[in-house]
Each structure stands twice: as C-alpha cells, then as structure tokens.
Amino acid sequence: MRYINYNTNGQIWVFIKEGTSVGVISDTKQQLTLQLTLDNGYQFMVTMVYAKCTALERLCLWEDLYTIGLDFSLPWMVGGDFNVIMEEDEKISGLLVYPQEYEDFALSINSCELFDLHFIGNPFTWWKGKSDGECIFKRLDMVVINQALQDLFGHLEIQHLARTGSDHANLQWKLRLKKTKLALTRWSKAKYEDIFKQLLIREEIVKVKEHLFEEHLTSLNNRVLRQAQEEYNLYLYYEEEFWRQKASIQWYNEEDKNTKFFHRLVKGRRKRLALQRVLRSYGTWAEGEEEVLVEAVNFFQHQFIGVIVERILI
Incomplete structure (x- = not known):
C-alpha cells in the first residue's frame, strides 16, 4: 500500500x-x-x-x-x-x-x-x-x-x-x-576489521615490544619488535589511504605523509558553503570556487615546503 x-x-x-x-x-x-x-x-x-x-x-x-x-x-x-x-x-x-x-x-x-x-x-x-x-x-x-x-x-x-x-x-x-562499494566495505571490515581501532591496538603492541626489547636485548625480541612495527606501519598506510580517498585528492606527492591534512580537508569540504573568498598574501581577494581552490592548493603546497603564507578566510 x-x-x-x-x-x-x-x-x-x-x-x-x-x-x-x-x-x-x-x-x-x-x-x-x-x-x-x-x-x-x-x-x-x-x-x-x-x-x-x-x-x-x-x-x-x-x-x-x-x-x-x-x-x-x-x-x-x-x-x-x-x-x-x-x-x-x-x-x-x-x-x-x-x-x-x-x-x-x-x-x-x-x-x-x-x-x-x-x-x-x-x-x-x-x-x-x-x-x-x-x-x-x-x-x-x-x-x-x-x-x-x-x-x-x-x-x-x-x-x-x-x-x-x-x-x-x-x-x-x-x-x-x-552495491559494489557496500559489498567492498563489508569485505574490508571482515578482513581488516576497523582500521582506526586496529591502528590503536598495533600502536600499543609496539610500545610493549619496545619496552620488552629495551629490558632484554635479544635477537628474538628484536625480531618480534620489527614485526610489530611492520604491522603498525601497514595500518598507518591503510589509514592514510582512507583519508586520501575521502578527500578525493590526486595531486599530492607520495612522499608527503600527513594524515591530519587529509582529515582536515575532508571536514573542510563539508563546510565549503561558508567559504566565499580568501585574502591572498599580497593583499588581493580570491573570489569564486576556482580562485579559492587555487589559493587553497598553493597554501598547503607552501606548508609542505616550509613557506609560511598568511590567509584570511571569509
């Protein structure tokens, strides 16, 4: 009915x-x-x-x-x-x-x-x-x-x-x-469980293994520590890939490791309706989606190479 x-x-x-x-x-x-x-x-x-x-x-x-x-x-x-x-x-x-x-x-x-x-x-x-x-x-x-x-x-x-x-x-x-994405999501959770939960667990394991190796400097403890570090790094990679895909970023350098950057960018995308213009470093306004996007890209690229650029967001 x-x-x-x-x-x-x-x-x-x-x-x-x-x-x-x-x-x-x-x-x-x-x-x-x-x-x-x-x-x-x-x-x-x-x-x-x-x-x-x-x-x-x-x-x-x-x-x-x-x-x-x-x-x-x-x-x-x-x-x-x-x-x-x-x-x-x-x-x-x-x-x-x-x-x-x-x-x-x-x-x-x-x-x-x-x-x-x-x-x-x-x-x-x-x-x-x-x-x-x-x-x-x-x-x-x-x-x-x-x-x-x-x-x-x-x-x-x-x-x-x-x-x-x-x-x-x-x-x-x-x-x-x-349908395909939902099926892959279920498969991913079944295979890798929750990425963020597993990342915290792996981090704690590394801390324990580090402490154990510092107290007993044996080759066995060294191998166990390295294995724990490899598993931890693997989940760090999973986390970074998750945020990179959420941010829909294609242009970043593979050498740049900044998960917080992708996290901020995803959150910023949800609030883009409030961002109407930005003030360039040389004093003029960038208005409209394309100009603001160019300034945003320049801003983060300058951050990666250590250049400080001031922006005022309106």
Missing part, C-alpha cells in the same frame, strides 16, 4: 510507493521529516521543506533542522522550497540581496554538516515577471545531503525541470545504491 501524508498545516504532501517503511521524525509548519526503510534494510531520513518568506519566520525552520541533526545520525536528505538563496549569484535582477538575508541559511546547512548537490539544468528554479518585461530569477529550490547519504548511495543526480504551470521548477532526483 502506498504511503500518503502531509505536514501539520497541510502545505507539504508526500507520496511514497509500496515497499518502503515510513516513520515520522518531525512535523512542523515548514518541514516534514520522515525515516525511510527500504525493503533491503537500508535506512535514511528525508526532510521536505516549504519555508516561510521572511528571515525571521525561517529561524524556526533552521532550529528544526539543527535539532534533527543533533538527535539523529542517519543518512539525510533535505530538499524543497527554502525561499532564500544561498549566495548572491543565485539571483538575477530585482532588489539587492544583503548577506544577512542568506547567512542564516548557510550557517544552518553547515551546522548540520549538509552540502549542496550538483544539479543539471537551469540554475534558477523560480521566476517572477512578464515575458515582455523585467523578470526576477532566483534559485530557491534545492537539495542538500550529509556525507552519510553520499556514502550510502551511488550516483545522486538533481535535475531542474522546466517550469510548467508554476513559477517554481520541479526538482527530480535519482538515487542508486552503491
């Missing part, structure tokens, strides 16, 4: 096909959050949004999302009409947009560790005006997800469809399970 429901004020409706178990997590005037369980056992959350028109009224929505993010650790998708843009270039024509109008939105998304999905189609999902006069275009409708959902599902595609019968464009997304 199909699942049909709507939120507390009847402005958000949801229709779910058969074969999916549904539970309501949160229901307010601006959002409806459901927990979905597929027939294969996979669970994730979906939050449908229809935000109010004023920044003050939207504060309640941001608080709802923050609370959900704190209370649950499931894979999570949030989408709908947010009634606010994320940044200045998501609007054409009309009155000027002040940062205060969209900073709360960006802060809420970052606090929940959500990030915007790449989309296909017209960048503006809403328009107002006449075909023969001045028109205002905005991107008010979008889908954001957390890293857990990205890891659970394979190809996530958002498409902005044509605006027909409404001033808003419909959003269409498709989720495809990463």
